[in-house]
Amino acid sequence: MAAGLPKTNKTVCEAPNSWFLNCLSPEERSQLHALMQHRAYERGETIFSQGDIISGYWVLGQGKVQLIHRTSDGHKQTVELLRDGDWFGEDGFAQASASSVSAQTLAESVIGWLSLADMQDLLRRSQALALEFMRRLSHEVSKLRVRLVELAHLGTRERLIKLLLELGEKYGFKNEHGLVIDIKLTEQDLADMLGNTRVWICRQVSMLRDRGLIAYRRGQLVILDEEKLREFAPPPRKRRAIFSFWRDLAKMCKALYTLSVNKFIDRGGDSTYTGLGGDCQCCKSQRVSGTSGSVGGRF
Structure with missing residues (x-):
């Protein structure tokens, strides 16, 4: 069954932080919401699976979603974590095609879906949106190049520290304890993001905790000192x-x-x-x- 055909359980999906929606005029945004199908997802639900035919585009109005790729030998790799306002489903941007990843919710989420035909029509009518789309895609290509360089030149500890800092920047909020990553992450989750083993991640996380750089509080990872954590990664x-x-x-x-x-x-x-x-x-x-x-x- 083709992906991109979620249940039509209507739910408001404003996504105030979405760069996509911010490019649209109030009239275009109203038309977009009329065209979108919305659905509320429970934590742990699969939105679409790797290999499903993607025939549209998704916007995460509220919640958290992870994109996962499984290799031919069964290994799981977390490709990206998404937050409110993020769009996904690029595999079906130009034409209906098989997805290279699976999308799964990490929390209760509200997600809107726009068909491929409606998406392309919207891009033809909005020059500002089309230009922003090109800019975003170019940015994603640059990110992939940086990741390839990091895989070749950074050690696994440096990559772990860089990942923690990126998660803190994207999902974090500061309180009296430090920078709290507002998403529940296990050692296995971190291992899946880095393509490493859980045993190695446990060892490195324990070492960072012993040095007073990070901590776990109520199931959430807290960066206690950002500057010292940055300095701890050797050049x-x-x-x-x-x-x-x-x-x-x-x-x-x-x-x-x-x-x-x-x-x-x-x-x-x-x-x-x-x-x-x-x-x-x-x-x-x-x-x-x-x-x-x-x-x-x-x-």
């Missing part, structure tokens, strides 16, 4: 400097070795060379005859 390049030194040294040794072989060949040695650490034919003949040359029997 990614410093830790890799030693590895880079030895790697460059190995390259230099290999280049010098190759240069010495080439010079030997230029001086009359047999050009048949079997590779790094291999033997020249002349060396093999020397070993057979029992003689030794100036270069020796083996490079």
Whole structure:
């Protein structure tokens, strides 16, 4: 069954923080709400599943939603956490297509759905909305590039700390204890977001708690000191400097070795060379005859 066909249980879905709605005039917003189908979801409900055909667009008016991707071997990866005003369903933006993720509620949520045809008609009529859509999509592409770079150059601890700070910025509010992340997150949830194991996450979270950087209060994660947490993540390049030194040294040794072989060949040695650490034919003949040359029997 195609996704994008939720129950038509009418519920007001204003989404005051939505960039999408803020681009529309009062008249266009009124037309949009008339076209939208709305539904109230319980916590833990699936909005659509990975592989479902997406034929529309969703707006999260109230609540929390997570987007999940499952790999072919069954591993779960949390792709994104959404808050009030966020839109999702980009797989069906241009045409109806299979979703690459599943969407599931993390709390009681109110979600509106707009059909693909109505969405495209709205974009044709509103130049401001079309431009904002292009800007948002460009921003998402930039975010994906940054994530790829982080996967290549940041250690797992740095990525965990960066994730906690991002969650604090997106879902946090400050009180007398610190920055409270207003969403219940288990160690398994954090592991799913980072693509790591729960055991490793538990170890790292315990270490951060012991150092007084984070805490759990009433099931919510609290960042006790943002600045110290930022400083605790070591610069990614410093830790890799030693590895880079030895790697460059190995390259230099290999280049010098190759240069010495080439010079030997230029001086009359047999050009048949079997590779790094291999033997020249002349060396093999020397070993057979029992003689030794100036270069020796083996490079």
